[in-house]
Amino acid sequence: MAKFIFTINGQNFRMNFEKRIQRIGFHTTMRVEGNDLEAAEKSAFDSIRTELERQILNRTDDPPRLKTDSVYEVESFDDELEPDRGFTWYSEEDKVDYSTAKKPE
Secondary structure, eight states, rough: EEEEEEEEEEEEEEEETTTEEEEEEEEEEEEESSSSSSHHHHHHHHHHHHTTTTTTOOTSSOOOOEEEEEEEEESSOTSOOOOOOOOOEETTTTTHHHHHHHOOO
């Protein structure tokens, strides 16, 4: 099986975060084995959904999104690396739309 390292961005996750329900996103890195890139990506996404499924509060018409930011195929996983755990969370509530922001004068 091929070995891949993914960096994944999760968006539009409605969760109880900092004592209130809000829309948040995250970044995470995962090491995954698969028969090919597509199977490995599906496995990574399924693993994230399973880990977070009890915390996700989205309506069915407003689902969370996962996308691969980068992926590398590697010969082997470095045993010295920490296992795949953890997310770097960020609030999507206070995102700035830079396309409509005015430049300071």
